[in-house]
Amino acid sequence: MRSEFESIVEALSDVIIGKPNQLKLAVACMLARGHLLIEDLPGMGKTTLSHALANIFGLSYSRIQFTSDLLPSDMLGVNVFDQQKHAFHFHPGPIFNELVLADEINRASPKTQSALLEAMEENQVSVDGQTRPLPELFFVIATQNPSFQGGTFPLPESQLDRFLMRISLGYPSWDAEKAMLKTTLGRERQNLETIMTGDTLRHYQQAVQHVKTSDAVLNYILNLVNESRGNSTYPQPLSPRASRALLNAAKAWAFIHNRDYVVPEDVQATFVAVAEHRLHTAHQQNTVETSLSQQLLASIDPLAA
């Protein structure tokens, strides 16, 4: 693995103990310019992770707590009337930051959800008829509770598709939780040192795009995607956006591991994170036992022509 990323993962591991794979996936997601969806029970460290990521990359950070009465304007910003100047002045909402944590996205009404997703898609917001661009480096880390509670609005499949990866932190191991308890952090949040600047990140993002992908790897990705389309075991076939997502994630993974070419292992390593939330229908998001993406991976041979 590339040395910078090694140190990044190490630093993150201080905060989220014992989940190196998920941390790597999160970093890969950012390298691939994708948005991340974290699905976890409350208290697993979703906020901690987002905050840590923002610190590590030196990104401006904001947190939007999605409630059922959250208005789009609360998120995007509002034109405020300045009584002195007798003019409207735009107060940017919390979305105008480089790393936005959209906490409990499935609590907000569909209208607010779509406002956020639109911003993610177009990298700009329009308030009162005026469009304002979002920062060049713009990430959304959305979180949702896996349990289906009353009064929530699960993200529909088409919107889930917009998140490059979905990870789940889960309970820490015995040792990890013990170590966490031993730290004297408690409620304070330690601010991590910036290891990589935003500029470097941007530079690396471009480099990821140039990672070599051979025909064999493309065929492998296509085989996986086509199997999901042809086989009736998979209720939601993978879209072309999913293929692109798989490719980008694999490239980022290869980059992290200091390679300038993609191998099938890269695709396999990122596949579950990229594909699982796309394969399920919105109704079945909560069933964790059947891992359709594992099944799909197991059924395709990377060397099949």
Place this chain on the structure above:
Amino acid sequence: MGVRQTLNVMSEKWLESRIPANSSVRLNRKNIFIFPGLFGFFYLLMTVCLFVLAVNYQNNLLLFLSQCLSSLFLISLFTAYKNFARITVSAQQPQPVYAGETAYLTVKAMGSAHSPKGMLEVGMKNDKNSYYINFDAGESQFAVPIATTTRGKCRLPRVTLRCAYPLGILRCWTHLDFGQELWVYPSPQAADKTFSEHDMSDGNKRNTIPGSDDFFALHPFQPGDPLNKVAWKKVAKGGEWASKVFIRQQSAVTWLDISTLNTDIETSLSMLCWQVNRLSRRQHPFGLKLGDVIIPPAMGKLHEQTCLEALSLYPGSYPK
């Protein structure tokens, strides 16, 4: 009837062991049967007759003709097999239909390494009707109609494919099982009987609850109201400070319950089916109670599908 049924059952078992279910099948020697048809038998008979005639008349031309015919038979055997084998046949899951409607199973036949020729006859195994995929005309699939009468989730019978290319002397055929199931929903029947009032709202009445979707009204500003809810445009025009009030529409939830209907099971299911369709069309959330099966209220295509499937599977008067 008994003998025929037993034969059917035995042949099904044998076919199952020989040609197991698969959504996509590549034809090969394990699942192809090849044998002369009636025409083929007459052809062979004719060849033998010609041979006898040739020998008795001591006519070398006839002899050569009969030898040509037999070698043509041999060549046609291999040509027919080569044409039929290595075709990949697959079928898409058929769309669910209502009882009495015709479902369609789209059978796709494609050659991966070669382009097959001739006409492929496609049909359900015990159905007399046959449909054709004409390879030379560029066709590669056909939607085979399946008549449905009773509701339920039925396993589709085997699909028979036949081809007699090139000379019709030898027939290649196979019986394929795609392992697919067809959902047949009960045929909807318009219910003139209304449901009891606490279950049914006609969907036009809407309850309004406080929410954040739609601008509903203006209230005079009270200190403590969030600033982002202030109607600034009004203030700018020099008016009184007012706060916008938002609401969210919420429809009343309807419950469809089979126990409330007093007709026989099938009619009840048909009426419920009609209701499900109607409510889904109007985007009115509803729940379904079928004895032990309770489907909580929701909205959307998936919910409609789940309810219809539950209705199809409800144990009723018809044996499966």
Place this chain on the structure above:
Amino acid sequence: MMHARLPVASYLPSLLIAIFYAVISVSLVADTHFWILLLCLCACVVRLFLYLGWYNHAPGKRTVNLLALLASVTLITTSENMDVLHIMVNLLLLACSLKLILLHRRRDFYQLVISGVFIVACGFIFYQSLAWSLFYISVFALLIMVLISAHTPAMKLSQQCKRALILVLQALPIAVLLFVFLPKVPPFWKMPEGHSGETGLSEYMTPGDIAGLTKSEKLAFTASFTGVVPAPQQRYWRAIVLEDFDGNSWFVSDTRRYASAQLQHMGKQFDPKVRGKPFRYEVISEPTQQRWLYALDTAIPASEAGRRDIQQGWNYQLTANQPLFSRFAYKVESFPDTKRDQGIASLDKQLNLHVPTQTNPQTQLWAKKLRARYSDNHAYADAIMMYFRENGFEYTLAPSAMLYDPVDSFLFNYKAGFCAHFASAMAYALRLAGIPARVVSGYQGGKQINDTTINVYQYDAHAWVEAWLDDSGWQTFDPTTQVAPSRITAGFEEAARFSGELTGEHPFTGLGHLEAFAFFRNLSAQMDFLWGKWFLGFNSEKQNAFFTQLLGELSPWKLSLLGVAIVLTILSALALYFLPNWRRKNYPLHYKLYMAATAQLYRQCHIERQKKSPGELLRTLEIQLSPIALTPFRVITAYFEYCEYGGPPVSAAEAKAASREFSKALKQHSR
């Protein structure tokens, strides 16, 4: 599969099969009733209209059934003098025409195809010349095309032709192999003699009738000589010996038939002692439906098969054991210098002295007078010959009908007749004088088409006299030599066209007989001869000769080896046509090396790859393999990753070396 119910309009296969039937029925115009031919053509026209869409549906079933009934009745009542095969063809053609009108199901189509093949087969039986054979072969190919067209209706016509051609070309070599190497089987049962065709000699000869043969240019037989070719005067081809005379006609004696049967039953063979230098030749006879064979005197069958299939008659005549339904080839040796005094003299004399006395009184008187003058038998015979020579007799091809006392009418009234008249009169006169005499009918002369081959046509038919004078045995007398010597010395065509000695119409008129076409006619005669000799005449004898040439001395072991070789050839031909491209997928080197390595892993260490990617497999192997095997496997994997995914470069030589090392390591340390 064809549609079970055939479409009507614009359905090409229906039209094609209609065309097939039109063509084949027209070709059989000489063998079928004219009204059946018309019916068939009408059916084809109906099909054409249906194809073009001018009518929407064929005539109803009831109409056609009525037509069928009428037609069958007509057929039965008008087919008295047809043999079984001809009646069958007519019936079949009739049924097929009606079916063609009613064609609307797949079943009907198949029935038409099967019947079509039978009719083509009959065509092969009726006509055996090269041109006709080629015609029927192409008609058969058309039938194959029709079948292919029926099963691939949407294919373009040119593509269908291509498919049909490929099928036929694939089938031909196998068929040729079968034809050449499968042993020829003798007929399964004895076939009855058929009616002799419209042309040809018969066992019942009325002098006027045989003249009809001069109008026919059909080939009677071909003789190809090894060695000396006899001069035209020596070419008297014996066919039928007619010993019974009723005053009008000559016919084969029943007593002779009975006696021959008895002798055969007793196992007595006629084995003439021959003398002198023989002519050696092979005769290829056209089908006659009869059993007599043509040969020069004195003929002995000259091959093993000949001795088996041919009987030598006690009257120097050769007969075949089975009637000739197809061209028949047989080898003969003829010893012209042999005295024909063998056989059963008493029987011969008894049969050939019987003379009817009720008719022809003038001749009887004349004969008595002549006999009184010439008591010597030879002188008497010469006198009769002189009578013909010096009394202005004419040789005519169109003799008048002589119904009452025909010999009298001929000798004293008309004085013009065909060779048969002359022979009949002379034989009668000889018998009246107490000299045993008989008429031999056959052919005389023939056209030499190349150095060794003579074609004998129906117009060469001839009749002459054989008489037993004193002790010299049977001697040939030909009165024609006295009247039209050019007929004997130059042949029929010369005599008829150029010599002026023959009167009456001859068949050498018409465009085809211009001198300009002589070359083509000769060429076509030659080709027909070669066709007959090599293909139609390929009997078991020739087959054995071929085998002997191929294998040397024949033995069961060699023959079975040959059989196995043939089967293997056929199988390899099939494999060549049909095995899926055994040009196996040309895998690139890295694939081959990697696959080989994983295969070895499985064989030696029972480690399966199980759909793992190369990197993954390498990781799992790190714990399982020893370093000696692991290092080369790492190189192989690295080479694979280099070629497949673009990893760091590894040279092919390195990879190959690693591969060798790996297999060595595995063999030594299989954990």
